[in-house]
Amino acid sequence: MPASAFAVTTSKLTKEYAGGAGVFDLDIDIEPGTIVGFIGPSGSGKTTTVHLLTGVLASDSGTADVLDERPLAFSRNTRARIGYMPQESILYPDLTLRENLNFAASLYGVPYRRKEKLRDLIDFVELEGAVDRLPQDASGGEKRRVMLASTLIHDPELIFLDEPTAGVDPVLRRKFWDRFGDLAKGGKTLVITTQYVGEAAYCDFVAVLAEGRILTVDTPEGLRRQAYGGEIIEMVFATPPGSDDLISLEESVALSLARVETDRVRLVVADADAAIQAIGEWAEQRGLEVDKTELYLAPFDDVFVELVSRLQNDEETSNGP
């Protein structure tokens, strides 16, 4: 375990490419045993961040400490504690998927008595039937699965996964995340980039990137709260409420309210538990019959769009005209 409280810590980490792209003033601390997701659109700087943290790229300014070492000065022992899965499926075209996996094991000095380990990983990524194919005969998803297995083959402490689930079917994708969760529970630290915003739900912390900057780092629930200004409760009325009912509801318990359908409304509240109790009392006072009142978990796609829009507006406002 690292001596520091963080597996990764960065300060003003910056890398700028010609044309203005890159990452800027990256500040993030990643605790050991957590899954941190970097979520953002294409070109937001996710891969550059991973490259800076794995020592593949040199930064222009700022610092990064990964397992208590600067990435550019990683010792060989430290490199062996890190797993890195690149964004592309980089495989030798003349080697079968199994041979590629074997080579990756050799690259990290995994001893030759590793058949069982290989078999377990092949089972995990569900490649039993495809492992003796050449990459040209494998699907994109199969290649990604081999890449993932190659990254985990040496049992690293800190794992950087650059879009590990791209091209993987939803069922297997879920299985991957379950495995990532198990690894985190076992004390491994995972830094995962993804374009699937919904996958943020599986992370302990999510860093939202846009245009090379971290807009926010929070738990998935914290992100929802940030996106909408509070928690969301969805109510379904037995009969459609009138406008005066909704005005009364908003004034009584909600920060804001929106009618979704004639009989269905969503309320943004500061505390969902307290609000649900208050809503019950309010309905009783008004003589309204409510079929359902429950916490509404907005899809992360919506959360992300809302959040990026809100944070960028805030930034523009703070920067002034």
Place this chain on the structure above:
Amino acid sequence: MAHEQTLSSRLVRILGFIRKELSSVLRQPRLLLTLVVGPFLILLLFGLGYRENPAFRTLLVVASEEAQLVANGEDMSEAFGRGIDLQGTTTDLGVARQRLHDGDVDILIVAPEEPLASIRAGERANFEVIHGEVDPVLRGSIRLLARLSVDEINRRVLTGVVDVAQTESEDAQSGVAALQESSSQLVAALEEGDQTSADREIEELREQIAVVEDHTRSSNSLFANVATILGAGGGLLFADFDEALTDAGSEDGAIAVAAAREIDASVGEIEQRLVEAQNLDPALLVSPFGVEVTQTYDVSPEPGIFYSPGTLVLLVQHLAVTFAALSLVRERQLGLTNVFRASPLSPGEAIAGKYLGFGAIALVVAAALTGAMFAFGMSFSGSYLMYAGGLGLLILASLGLGFVLSGVSQTDSQAVQYSMMVLLVSIFFTGFVLPLEQLATPVQAVSYLIPATYGIQGLHDIVFRGAIPDPLILVGLAVYAAVMAVAAWFVMRRDVTLVR
């Protein structure tokens, strides 16, 4: 899991590269076919197809009837060399030129129209050789063969002259016998004091000497000249007889007897020389000197065999350079360098694995090609250990060169182009075709930038001469391999550890 990087994990990484390179090569049958089976076929074709005969095969002689008396077509064809097929003799130069133009014949030999007239006029009678070759080597061969064939014709003419002289001298044989009898009788008459008989014998001797001198005039002159050139001196010295015969007729008995005995001894010498002259081989008289070439090493490989070690060196070098150059470029193109940078791999481990993996393949190919050379009849005079060591150094040096070339290549096709350039340079600058000594000294520096230069010289010494190669060759190749290995390490370091 322990992540401590130990010697064992280093070995695992090196073995991983060896295994990966072997699998990659063995999984590319077309590449193997091109680089391994291809060389076998090239050696086979070269060994079976090479002919010592010149490229020109057919000859037509244009000669007047008078010229044909001097040298007929068959003589000329034979003189021109083995393997030349005489297409006949014609007197029509126009028809002959047309046949040359049409490609029916390769060479025309036009004999001088009136050779005797030219010679009598004090001019050399020139043969003209006409051909259509543009290849400078073939042109040189034709010039040389033309000179040699005219020399041969000259020799045959002279041999004929000598033969005539020998026939003439046979006619003098009976005259010499009579001379011998008369000279003996002269001595006897003078010793007995029979002056009358002595005077008669002196007269007879004068007449007989004139007859013999007449019959041996040409041969005497010829033999006298040959003897003078050879430093032996003297012909048959008939001129001395006049004085001796005068002394034999002296009134002083002692002088007369001494002169008679001298005449008798000279006649004996004439007979002896005449016999010698008749028994001499005319060809020997015309070409008294021969030549015998011997080598310090008892080996005379046929051209096909001689070029085999050089071919092997070029092919092994090409294979090693190509594999090494392509390997690093492909990894760079695939993006594997990022994976390497994030891993505990060191440049030394990667390059060692590649050296060993590709080196093993190149050694197997070299062994197979060596087997093929033996199958084609190559005899081996040197040390097998030295041979294997030399090939090992060649492979190391070639792989190093390939890795360095990969450092300046951006793409697969660039790497292949560089590799082909090295092969082309190797053909012309390494002593494979032309001896290095035929290159200007500054250009020879280029030769020593190519591993094959050391390899070809070294293998020729080991295989044919059974000798230990010049230490400079072995040391030079070892230093070359070491320098290239260091350069290859820097190239690998750039790929494996240096970040952008």
